[in-house]
Every structure is written in C-alpha cells, then in structure tokens.
Amino acid sequence: MAPLLEIDRLSVSLFTRAGVLPAVDGLSLRVDAGETVAIVGESGCGKSLSALAVMRLLPEPPARIVGGAVRLAGRDLVTLSEGAMRRVRGKEVSMIFQDPMTSLNPVVPIGAQLIEAIRQHNPISHRAAQARAVALLEKVRIPDAARRLDDYPHQLSGGMSQRVMIAMAIACEPKVLIADEPTTALDVTIQAQILKLMQELQAASNMAVVIITHDLGVVAETADRVAVMYAGRKVEEAPVEALFERPLHPYTRGLLGATPSPARFGGRLADIAGTVPSLAELPAGCAFAQRCPLAFERCRLERPALSAPLPHRLAACFATEKEFSRDGAPVGS
Amino acid sequence: MTATIDFARRFARNRAALAGFALLLVVIAFAITAPWLFPRPPLRIVGRPEVWPFLSWRFPLGTDSLGRDIAAMVAHGARTTLLIGLFASLTATLIGVTIGATAAYFGGWVDEALMRFTELFQTIPNLIFVLTIVLILGQKIAYITLAVGIVTWTPIARLTRAEFLTLRDREFVQACRSMGMGDVRIMLREILPNALPPVIVLASLVVAGAILFESAVSFLGLGDPDVSSWGRLIGDGRTLIRTSWYICAVPGIAIMLTVLALNLIGDGLNDALNPKLRDR
Numbered sequence: 001m002a003p004l005l006e007i008d009r010l011s012v013s014l015f016t017r018a019g020v021l022p023a024v025d026g027l028s029l030r031v032d033a034g035e036t037v038a039i040v041g042e043s044g045c046g047k048s049l050s051a052l053a054v055m056r057l058l059p060e061p062p063a064r065i066v067g068g069a070v071r072l073a074g075r076d077l078v079t080l081s082e083g084a085m086r087r088v089r090g091k092e093v094s095m096i097f098q099d100p101m102t103s104l105n106p107v108v109p110i111g112a113q114l115i116e117a118i119r120q121h122n123p124i125s126h127r128a129a130q131a132r133a134v135a136l137l138e139k140v141r142i143p144d145a146a147r148r149l150d151d152y153p154h155q156l157s158g159g160m161s162q163r164v165m166i167a168m169a170i171a172c173e174p175k176v177l178i179a180d181e182p183t184t185a186l187d188v189t190i191q192a193q194i195l196k197l198m199q200e201l202q203a204a205s206n207m208a209v210v211i212i213t214h215d216l217g218v219v220a221e222t223a224d225r226v227a228v229m230y231a232g233r234k235v236e237e238a239p240v241e242a243l244f245e246r247p248l249h250p251y252t253r254g255l256l257g258a259t260p261s262p263a264r265f266g267g268r269l270a271d272i273a274g275t276v277p278s279l280a281e282l283p284a285g286c287a288f289a290q291r292c293p294l295a296f297e298r299c300r301l302e303r304p305a306l307s308a309p310l311p312h313r314l315a316a317c318f319a320t321e322k323e324f325s326r327d328g329a330p331v332g333s
Numbered sequence: 334m335t336a337t338i339d340f341a342r343r344f345a346r347n348r349a350a351l352a353g354f355a356l357l358l359v360v361i362a363f364a365i366t367a368p369w370l371f372p373r374p375p376l377r378i379v380g381r382p383e384v385w386p387f388l389s390w391r392f393p394l395g396t397d398s399l400g401r402d403i404a405a406m407v408a409h410g411a412r413t414t415l416l417i418g419l420f421a422s423l424t425a426t427l428i429g430v431t432i433g434a435t436a437a438y439f440g441g442w443v444d445e446a447l448m449r450f451t452e453l454f455q456t457i458p459n460l461i462f463v464l465t466i467v468l469i470l471g472q473k474i475a476y477i478t479l480a481v482g483i484v485t486w487t488p489i490a491r492l493t494r495a496e497f498l499t500l501r502d503r504e505f506v507q508a509c510r511s512m513g514m515g516d517v518r519i520m521l522r523e524i525l526p527n528a529l530p531p532v533i534v535l536a537s538l539v540v541a542g543a544i545l546f547e548s549a550v551s552f553l554g555l556g557d558p559d560v561s562s563w564g565r566l567i568g569d570g571r572t573l574i575r576t577s578w579y580i581c582a583v584p585g586i587a588i589m590l591t592v593l594a595l596n597l598i599g600d601g602l603n604d605a606l607n608p609k610l611r612d613r
Contacts, residue, residue, distance in 0.1 A: 057510055059502075090512035097511075102504040107526045116522070117512050168512065 002074055003030035004208050005054075005093075005176050010068035010078075012046070012053050014279070015061055021279035023049050023063065025232040033175065036202065036209040038223035038240075040216065040255070044276060046232040047212045051178045054210075055095055056085045072176065091121040094169040098181040100161035104153035110164050111149025117171040136167040140197060159190035163197065170201060176208045183218060195222050216259050220244060228252050231276060231287035234306065237314040248315035250292045286318070294319035343605040350601020356594035360587075364411035371405035375561045379405075383577045397566070397580045398573055406561045407587055413562040414544050414591070417478050421543035424482025426536045429489025430525070436490070437497030438520050444494075451490050459484045463546055467555050474557040481546045485539050492535055496528035530606035534599050541595035548588055563588050 012024035024046040031037045039047045052058045054070050056077060070077040072092060077085065097103045105113055114133040115126065122129070130149070137145035140163040153161060162182065169177060179198065183191035199222060202209050211222055219226055219240065226243050228236040228251065236249040247253045254272035274291035283289060289299040296319070304316045309324035345351050363370075373379065378400045379392075386395040386403070394404040436447035466480035500506065501524065509519050548564030550556055556565045563584040570580030 055511055057507065086513045086515060088513070089510065090514075095508075095511040097504050097508055099504060103508045105505045105509075105523055105527070108523070116514075120513050165508070168508070171512075 004033045005031040006071040008069045011066045012049050013066045014063050018280050023232050027234055029227055031208045033208050034206040036223050038211045038219040038226045041229035045229040047229050048180055051180050051212055091172045093176040094174040095178040096165050096169045096182050099185045100165045103165050109150050117168040121172040140167045158186050162194050178210045180212045235316045248320045249317050250294050251288045340605050344601045347601040347604045349597045353594040353597025360411055360591050363408045364415050367408040375405040375409040386579050394583050410561045410563045413560050417547045418540040418544040420478045421481035422536050422540040425486040425539050429486035430493045433490035433493030434497050437494040451487050455487045472557055474560055481543045500524045500527050534603045537599040541592040
C-alpha cells in the first residue's frame with residue numbers, strides 16, 4: 001500500500017548572496033495513516049524547512065524546492081498550483097508552530113479565529129461554525145469552552161494557546177498534522193499534557209503526525225519512527241525503541257549521550273565535540289566526519305549513502321557499514 | 334464592549350484630547366444644525382455691507398463686503414470644510430493603505446515599483462499639484478476632495494507599508510497560510526486590524542491637513558463657486574484686510590480651532606491606540 005505522505009528525495013536550497021546552500025538534501029521519508037514520525041536534529045539541520053516545504057510555505061526568496069516530490073496519497077504537492085495547494089493546506093495537511101503565543105492573531109478573539117479556520121474549507125453558516133468551534137475547544141480540553149470564545153490570545157496561558165492552535169489545526173480534520181516543535185515554548189508539565197492530547201486526537205482520527213523536535217524526550221514519548229537529520233540530510237532512520245536501544249549513526253549516539261538524565265546527575269554534561277559545519281562549507285565527505293570519533297580516511301573523501309544494516313533501519317555511515325559487514329550482517333537493502 | 338470602554342478611558346486620560354474632542358463636537362453641531370439656524374442660502378445678500386461683529390443681533394458675526402451674513406456662511410462653511418476633510422482623508426487612507434499594504438505584503442519588484450510611484454507623488458509640490466488637478470477636473474467640491482486625497486496619501490502608504498513589513502513575517506500570518514487562507518483575506522482580515530491603530534492616528538491628522546488644503550484652494554479663488562467654505566470667506570475678505578479685518582479673522586479662527594481640535598484628537602488617539610503606552 002502506498003504511504004499517506006511520501007517525501008521523495010526532497011531538496012531545498014537557500015539562494016543567498018554567499019551562494020546556493022543545500023539546506024535540505026535529498027530527504028526521503030514515508031508516513032502512514034495513524035503513525036507518528038519524529039524528525040530530530042539540532043537547529044539549522046533543515047527539519048523545519050522540510051516541514052515548510054511539505055506545506056509549500058517556504059520563505060521564497062531565499063528558500064526554494066529544487067528537487068524531489070512530496071506525495072500526499074499519491075498526489076505530488078510540489079507541482080500543485082498555489083490555488084490547489086491552498087485547498088490542501090488546513091484541509092489535508094495542517095501545521096502547528098513552535099510558539100503558540102505568537103501564532104494567534106493578537107487582535108482577534110480566539111472564537112473568531114477558530115470560526116475562520118473552520119469556514120475556510122467548510123461552507124457552513126457562522127452559527128454552525130460557532131457550535132463546531134465550541135465542540136473543538138472541548139475536544140482539546142479547554143474548560144468552559146463557550147465562554148472562552150470571546151477571549152483574546154493575551155488572556156490565555158501558553159498551554160491554553162497551544163490547545164487553541166491544535167484545535168485550529170484539526171478544525172478541518174486533516175489527514176496529516178505537522179507539529180514543528182509544538183512543546184518547545186511550554187514548560188515541562190504542560191508539554192506532557194499537550195503531547196498526550198495530540199496522541200489522543202490522533203488515535204481518534206487516525207491522522208498521520210510528523211513531529212519536529214530537538215528534544216529526544218518528546219521523541220521517546222510520542223514517536224513510532226524517528227528520522228535523524230544532520231546538515232540537511234537524513235543520517236539515520238529507525239523505529240523508536242530500536243533507535244534508543246542501539247543507535248547506528250555516531251551522530252545519533254552523540255545526541256543520545258548528550259541528553260541529561262537523573263542517572264548521571266552531578267557528572268559533566270556530555271556534548272559532541274566541534275560544531276555543525278556551515279552549509280556554505282560542507283566537506284566533500286560525510287558532514288559529520290570532523291566531529292566523529294569513528295571517522296577514517298574514506299569518511300573525509302566520500303559521502304556515505306543510506307544503507308540498511310539491520311531490518312527496518314537506515315543509516316548513512318561508513319563506520320557502521322564496516323562494522324556490520326564484518327559481523328556478516330547484510331549490507332544494502 | 335469592555336474594549337470600547339477601555340479605549341474611551343485611555344483617550345479621556347489625555348485632557349487636551351478631550352478638549353479637542355469637545356471643540357470638534359461644537360463644530361460638528363454647527364455644521365449639522367446650519368440649515369435650521371440659518372435657513373436662507375448663506376451666499377444671499379441680507380443686509381448692509383461691513384457690519385462689525387457683536388454690534389447687531391441679526392448679524393452676530395457681522396456682514397462681509399457684499400452684505401452677506403458671516404455667521405451663516407461660517408456655519409454652512411463648516412459642513413463643506415468638515416466633509417472635504419473627512420472624505421479627502423478617507424480617499425487618502427484608502428489609496429495609501431492599499432498601496433502600502435500591497436507593497437509590503439508582496440515585496441520584491443511589486444514593493445520596488447509601488448514605492449518609486451509613491452516617491453514620485455512625494456516630489457511634486459502639494460499645493461501646486463492640488464491646484465493642477467482642480468483646474469483639470471473643474472471647480473467642484475467632489476473634485477477638490479479627490480485632489481486633496483490624491484496628494485495626501487503618501488505618508489499613509491509609507492506608514493502602512495512599515496507596519497505590514499513587521500507583521501507580514503509574524504507567526505500568526507504563517508499559521509493563517511498553513512490553514513489555507515488566501516492573500517487578500519490574510520491582508521484584510523488578519524494583518525490590517527493589527528496595522529490600523531497608527532494609520533487611524535495619521536488619518537485623523539490628514540483630516541486637519543485636508544481642511545488647510547481646501548482653505549488654500551478656496552482662498553486662491555479656485556474653490557467651488559456655489560458653496561460657502563471657510564477658505565473662500567478669507568479669500569473674499571482679503572481685499573478689506575486693512576479696514577474690516579474681521580471678515581478674514583472669523584473664518585480664520587474657525588479653521589485654526591478645528592485644525593487644533595483634530596490635532597489634539599490625533600494625539601489622544603495615539604495614546605489610546607498605541608499598545609506600548611497601554612496599561613500604564
């Protein structure tokens with residue numbers, strides 16, 4: 001069966017004065033209905049740009065899709081006209097953003113904003129939309145929903161605002177929900193509530209969810225499958241338990257090692273040596289080679305392609321390949 | 334409802350603005366009641382020429398060189414002056430907001446082209462431009478209003494553009510796009526309400542500017558000959574400025590007070606609408 005959302009060798013470049021920078025380089029990812037896929041990586045690795053590219057909301061200029069396809073139930077979104085794309089946004093794919101406080105229009109009551117979102121794709125009366133707005137607010141667990149309609153965004157807390165944002169995103173029952181760092185701006189207890197809410201909504205509607213985050217805690221709590229991105233490329237993909245149990249790419253290992261945990265309390269916070277190379281100065285070989293403890297000659301000369309050293313797993317690393325070929329495990333897919 | 338009360342309270346905190354508002358109300362009251370207070374056509378000759386103000390009950394503000402009632406002309410003139418001010422400002426706001434918003438929202442060459450167009454208008458001396466348009470279109474009150482609107486929209490366009498530029502890239506606009514909203518809808522329903530407060534303040538000041546423009550046009554004898562207006566009164570009285578200076582002074586004071594009132598209201602609106610000054 002074809003996946004619901006299939007990102008196929010998607011490339012996004014930034015056209016700047018310094019030259020053309022490959023911000024997303026040949027990203028492939030498939031997401032099925034009812035599945036949650038997390039895209040993980042540090043700032044600037046291209047995860048947010050990938051999400052915006054799927055929505056066709058890249059800031060143009062400087063960013064532009066330069067190759068690949070994004071297929072939603074078989075239909076390529078990259079080649080759709082702007083008008084057709086507008087009918088996809090909100091109705092088939094919707095998005096929630098990082099900071100709920102700034103994602104709501106400050107001068108419009110939340111009820112009016114919700115009604116606007118509902119009526120965008122549903123030709124129903126204002127009155128019917130209002131009833132639906134109350135139902136949506138109840139669905140995202142906002143107490144006293146009917147009275148909240150007239151509230152302005154500044155009268156809501158961060159968690160409340162994010163609930164309203166989620167209500168707006170699911171207003172037209174999209175098939176895919178992209179959440180770009182949905183909990184980064186919230187404190188930890190609220191974060192857990194919001195993630196739980198998203199899971200419940202997903203279970204009820206069989207939505208596909210793409211969650212973009214740099215927080216491995218969020219990944220562990222929500223995702224079925226994880227894609228790790230580094231400098232614009234997917235370097236590893238795995239089911240979530242497998243990834244935490246045995247990360248294959250040295251960068252993933254570094255990320256997991258750098259996560260603070262109570263067990264190691266008091267010790268020095270682990271980090272990955274060096275910094276992410278700038279997109280303008282990407283090395284010829286593996287982008288992670290300079291920081292990688294396992295790097296050898298080949299890593300600096302040649303860019304590793306994704307291979308499947310274990311079933312359902314992908315990694316782009318020569319060291320991993322070498323290790324598994326020595327073990328006699330199958331190389332390549 | 335509470336928002337309206339809130340707004341009124343913030344506006345009233347500025348005493349000068351409140352005074353300006355009261356003054357403007359008086360002028361508006363005169364403009365509205367003019368046909369009942371002075372039922373005869375204001376431009377008709379009704380008495381001896383050059384009666385000084387406060388000497389006769391029949392002509393409380395005196396008569397001009399032809400024997401027309403100055404009080405009647407000032408009251409009827411208030412209608413013309415206020416209507417020209419209001420509609421010229423509306424025209425200017427409509428043009429300015431459309432151009433400024435389009436330029437900022439679409440950016441790139443659209444912005445470039447529209448801003449050069451705006452600068453072109455800015456470089457033409459305003460009064461000469463107004464006179465030229467009036468001379469081409471004709472000495473009609475509607476054309477004068479249009480002409481004043483056409484020369485005063487540039488600051489509104491620049492202000493709207495600046496506001497839109499900062500709002501355009503805000504996350505809530507992005508969120509609206511991600512829900513499938515179209516450009517026009519985002520501009521009108523989402524961004525414009527956020528950009529409007531400073532534009533309203535400027536528009537209130539443009540009303541004052543428009544009144545001055547109309548006065549200048551009428552003073553130069555290019556106003557609508559069938560309509561009484563304050564500028565025209567001053568123009569008519571200027572030949573007698575040595576002997577009967579009150580003919581110029583009465584409408585002059587009316588203009589001064591109205592423009593002052595509008596400026597004070599502009600300040601008050603600025604205090605009441607400026608989010609940075611809120612809740613102090």
